[in-house]
Amino acid sequence: MHRLCIHTITTKPWPLDEAVRNYAAAGVRHITVWRDAIAPRTPAEAGKLIRDHGLSVTSLCRGGFFPAPAAAARAKAIDENRRCLDEAAALGAPHLVLVCGAAPGQTLAESRKQIADGIAALLPHAAATGVKLAIEPLHPMYAGDRSAVNTLAQARALCRALASPHVGIAADTYHIWWDDDLENQIELAARENLLLAYHICDWRVPTTDFLNDRGLMGEGVIPLRQITAWINRTGCAAPIEVEIFSTRLWAADQHAFLKNIIQAYKQHVL
Amino acid sequence: MHRLCIHTITTKPWPLDEAVRNYAAAGVRHITVWRDAIAPRTPAEAGKLIRDHGLSVTSLCRGGFFPAPAAAARAKAIDENRRCLDEAAALGAPHLVLVCGAAPGQTLAESRKQIADGIAALLPHAAATGVKLAIEPLHPMYAGDRSAVNTLAQARALCRALASPHVGIAADTYHIWWDDDLENQIELAARENLLLAYHICDWRVPTTDFLNDRGLMGEGVIPLRQITAWINRTGCAAPIEVEIFSTRLWAADQHAFLKNIIQAYKQHVL
Numbered sequence: 001m002h003r004l005c006i007h008t009i010t011t012k013p014w015p016l017d018e019a020v021r022n023y024a025a026a027g028v029r030h031i032t033v034w035r036d037a038i039a040p041r042t043p044a045e046a047g048k049l050i051r052d053h054g055l056s057v058t059s060l061c062r063g064g065f066f067p068a069p070a071a072a073a074r075a076k077a078i079d080e081n082r083r084c085l086d087e088a089a090a091l092g093a094p095h096l097v098l099v100c101g102a103a104p105g106q107t108l109a110e111s112r113k114q115i116a117d118g119i120a121a122l123l124p125h126a127a128a129t130g131v132k133l134a135i136e137p138l139h140p141m142y143a144g145d146r147s148a149v150n151t152l153a154q155a156r157a158l159c160r161a162l163a164s165p166h167v168g169i170a171a172d173t174y175h176i177w178w179d180d181d182l183e184n185q186i187e188l189a190a191r192e193n194l195l196l197a198y199h200i201c202d203w204r205v206p207t208t209d210f211l212n213d214r215g216l217m218g219e220g221v222i223p224l225r226q227i228t229a230w231i232n233r234t235g236c237a238a239p240i241e242v243e244i245f246s247t248r249l250w251a252a253d254q255h256a257f258l259k260n261i262i263q264a265y266k267q268h269v270l
Numbered sequence: 271m272h273r274l275c276i277h278t279i280t281t282k283p284w285p286l287d288e289a290v291r292n293y294a295a296a297g298v299r300h301i302t303v304w305r306d307a308i309a310p311r312t313p314a315e316a317g318k319l320i321r322d323h324g325l326s327v328t329s330l331c332r333g334g335f336f337p338a339p340a341a342a343a344r345a346k347a348i349d350e351n352r353r354c355l356d357e358a359a360a361l362g363a364p365h366l367v368l369v370c371g372a373a374p375g376q377t378l379a380e381s382r383k384q385i386a387d388g389i390a391a392l393l394p395h396a397a398a399t400g401v402k403l404a405i406e407p408l409h410p411m412y413a414g415d416r417s418a419v420n421t422l423a424q425a426r427a428l429c430r431a432l433a434s435p436h437v438g439i440a441a442d443t444y445h446i447w448w449d450d451d452l453e454n455q456i457e458l459a460a461r462e463n464l465l466l467a468y469h470i471c472d473w474r475v476p477t478t479d480f481l482n483d484r485g486l487m488g489e490g491v492i493p494l495r496q497i498t499a500w501i502n503r504t505g506c507a508a509p510i511e512v513e514i515f516s517t518r519l520w521a522a523d524q525h526a527f528l529k530n531i532i533q534a535y536k537q538h539v540l
Contacts, residue, residue: 104475104491107493107496108448108450108493112450139410139411140409140410140411140448140449141409141410141411141477143447143448144473144474144475144476144477144490144491145475145476145491150448150450151450154450177413178378178410178413178420179410180378180382180420180421180424203414204414205374205414205415206414206415206480207411207414207480208480210476210477210478210480220414221374221414221415223377223378226377
């Protein structure tokens with residue numbers, strides 16, 4: 001249980017105080033906070049609430065969304081990401097997860113350049129706040145509108161180009177499980193000191209919604225125990241973060257769901 | 271117009287004779303036949319019907335689906351693929367497109383091994399019939415249940431392992447457009463004499479269905495003119511095949527749709 005982390009969005013019906021109280025009571029020791037879960041508290045108050053219950057903050061989700069055809073929109077996105085870094089620092093989160101974005105009106109190559117430029121512009125503020133930027137490669141099915149960064153290899157290349165100790169990678173099984181070079185890419189990312197965060201959930205067959213039909217571990221086809229073993233073999237001891245978006249699971253009793261998360265984590269991940 | 275090809279499934283409401291008659295009248299000179307469009311004719315009769323209207327057959331769609339936990343099921347799939355090769359030969363199709371398959375009950379690595387074994391077992395029959403096997407890498411969103419071969423790089427590695435003149439690749443923009451190494455992979459596939467077929471359609475934003483929400487060229491975000499230029503630069507002069515699965519477009523008047531296909535091809539591809 002010492003590595004289990006839950007994302008606030010996984011139990012979306014619970015406000016932050018309820019999530020923190022219930023996670024703590026169930027023995028969960030880490031939490032990743034989504035920005036929408038902070039209000040009405042300040043990030044510092046939210047961080048204190050979390051620590052007062054004996055939990056630590058793994059990451060803040062999420063910044064990113066850098067590409068846009070207009071320069072003004074890109075500058076606005078960078079400003080927003082600076083606010084995210086401030087929030088992460090106040091919350092006590094060591095990382096800010098980045099969903100990098102994609103702009104339908106331009107090529108992926110252009111979006112990728114704008115992502116690199118956007119992250120580069122953030123580096124001084126990342127250094128100042130002490131919060132690292134965790135680039136999360138998103139599944140290729142999101143390349144049209146959510147992220148032009150779609151594989152670990154590509155995220156690694158982006159990190160190499162940025163060449164900064166303030167940048168790394170969030171590896172999410174949902175996005176990368178299909179990659180035939182996955183074992184090798186995990187090893188390389190770890191060797192390059194880029195592996196900052198590890199997210200899990202499952203891929204249901206069939207999956208019926210592009211966003212909100214993720215599965216609880218064991219409900220799908222991702223070999224979570226195998227991928228987690230690859231992660232662990234690198235020496236990575238980061239929290240193992242349960243991040244599930246599911247209309248179906250959000251509609252269920254969240255206390256029962258939390259019990260199921262813990263059971264599925266023990267049965268299908270460890 | 272000399273390279274435009276249409277898949278029978280694109281105008282699914284039309285039976286084969288109607289499709290052939292309408293394609294021919296519109297100046298389309300190539301057709302890819304889906305197996306379900308052949309009956310009640312024999313493949314030889316279907317081929318004759320097509321040639322009598324001045325069209326040529328580009329491919330037969332589709333064989334594949336090799337992986338299965340049980341050996342008997344895998345042997346059955348290989349037999350079915352031999353029948354596909356016979357049908358392709360009788361139809362006069364130089365290629366059989368392979369959707370390689372994936373079995374939810376086992377790892378992708380195991381499915382990939384079974385795919386390689388399945389194709390290897392087919393090679394003598396491919397040689398005997400003179401029909402090439404065109405491996406189609408499918409979008410990673412299908413790795414759970416439809417294909418464990420998901421990138422051009424992976425399809426190339428599979429072809430290298432098989433080392434046979436009877437095996438190549440069908441490159442479909444819908445499946446590979448997101449790949450940050452796409453231009454290079456197309457060039458390498460062509461250099462290795464693997465580029466057998468080229469399929470087009472568009473990726474809608476948002477896409478609302480995993481199977482049947484493909485877009486007509488120009489309706490989405492795939493840079494079709496750019497990718498087609500990369501294909502052409504290799505010297506590849508294969509037909510450009512319009513393969514669209516769309517509940518929305520199948521529900522429309524198919525004569526108007528055929529006109530739109532031709533206009534979209536001229537406007538967004540050439």
